[in-house]
Amino acid sequence: MGRLIRGQTDNPSGKRGRPDRRARGMAILVFTATFASFSSARATGDPARGAKEFGVCAACHSLNPELNKTGPSLATVWGRKAGGLPSFGRYSPALKGSGAVWNEASLDGWLINPAGYIPNNNMTFPGIPDAKVRTDIIAFLKAVGETGRGGPPVDIPAAYTATPLNLRELKPDQEVTAIRSCRDSYFVATADGRIRPFWDESLRFETDASPLGPFPGKPAILPSGMLGDRAAVIFAQPSEISSFIRQKC
Ligand code: HEC
Structure with a gap:
């Protein structure tokens, strides 16, 4: 000191x-x-x-x-x-x-x-x-x-000085339209019509409240990690997360 x-x-x-x-x-x-x-x-x-x-x-x-x-x-x-x-x-x-x-x-x-x-x-x-x-x-x-x-x-x-990806300008395969949860799996649907399965420990949920973060109700999915099995879903705000995920087997 x-x-x-x-x-x-x-x-x-x-x-x-x-x-x-x-x-x-x-x-x-x-x-x-x-x-x-x-x-x-x-x-x-x-x-x-x-x-x-x-x-x-x-x-x-x-x-x-x-x-x-x-x-x-x-x-x-x-x-x-x-x-x-x-x-x-x-x-x-x-x-x-x-x-x-x-x-x-x-x-x-x-x-x-x-x-x-x-x-x-x-x-x-x-x-x-x-x-x-x-x-x-x-x-x-x-x-x-x-x-x-x-x-x-x-x-x-x-x-x-690079700015991160602008999550308001998503490609269809990056724009999440629905997430279903069943036991230890998530099924993530994107705007290109695909539904991808994830082990629940491989999917992270994040928020980005910056001006480059996604629009409310339009979360983004981006790959994370090296092996191709992990991803992060990024929401505009925390309150969206649980209401967006539907629990159904
Ligand atoms: C793992 C992340 C991490 C790394 C690596 C890191 N920093 Fe930081 N740095 C921080 C965080 C977090 C704070 C805020 C600390 C706090 O509030 O106590 C900080 C604060 C600072 C500050 C004070 C800024 C201010 O506004 O008062 C300086 C200067 C700084 N870092 C320089 C560096 C430099 C130079 C390096 C590389 C040699 C470095 N840091 C590496 C995370 C990191």
């Missing part, structure tokens, strides 16, 4: 501390040039390498400002207050109350060991022991943030 409070008072905007850190980095370079390479948390990262390394984050974080996944969009994380993205409704009280502001130092502390830096947070990620990798990812997030504020353009891989 001490680290956070210090970061907060010295460095409320994430800007004031930077020249200071650079000056200290210079001193290390002058006096112990050999150690400078080990002090990589203070070295400049490579945003292009960071763009590739961000792949480990991308399963949970988009760089599309409109898209939150398991975690909040990181498109505008640079300089943001921790827990400060209004469109993300799943922050832990711990993160929101931490007082952290995301800059080089706080991101480095977070990415070394998220659970140690802000105990009881919701990010199930073990951390990145390699300082070089952390520095690169941080340089990339900084470049992304500064591009958004008129800085030089940065190459953001399209996968990081």
Whole structure:
């Protein structure tokens, strides 16, 4: 906690501390040039390498400002207050109350060991022991943030900003018209006239309340998993689920 409070008072905007850190980095370079390479948390990262390394984050974080996944969009994380993205409704009280502001130092502390830096947070990620990798990812997030504020353009891989499939524009084989349940089976009928059987443990029911989620009363079915036997039926809202499924053998 001490680290956070210090970061907060010295460095409320994430800007004031930077020249200071650079000056200290210079001193290390002058006096112990050999150690400078080990002090990589203070070295400049490579945003292009960071763009590739961000792949480990991308399963949970988009760089599309409109898209939150398991975690909040990181498109505008640079300089943001921790827990400060209004469109993300799943922050832990711990993160929101931490007082952290995301800059080089706080991101480095977070990415070394998220659970140690802000105990009881919701990010199930073990951390990145390699300082070089952390520095690169941080340089990339900084470049992304500064591009958004008129800085030089940065190459953001399209996968990081891609929007998910629009479930309001379904093909007939994706539009569910009826679901019947009998013992351990579901039978899912789609708008192309097919009825597919599923073992009940292979079919997941989900909701998507985002603007890309399905229209009410028109759930979508999408394959999930690798073997072709699993699928997810996605409804507009939870109240639809049990009323849509008819129990009949
Ligand atoms: C398994 C999913 C998952 C992975 C992988 C993951 N995160 Fe997160 N991240 C989350 C969640 C969930 C939160 C919200 C935590 C909370 O509220 O306590 C979060 C929060 C954050 C925050 C705080 C954002 C804010 O608005 O305050 C940052 C910064 C962050 N993650 C960076 C990263 C980076 C960088 C990586 C990759 C090195 C990464 N995360 C990997 C799920 C993940």
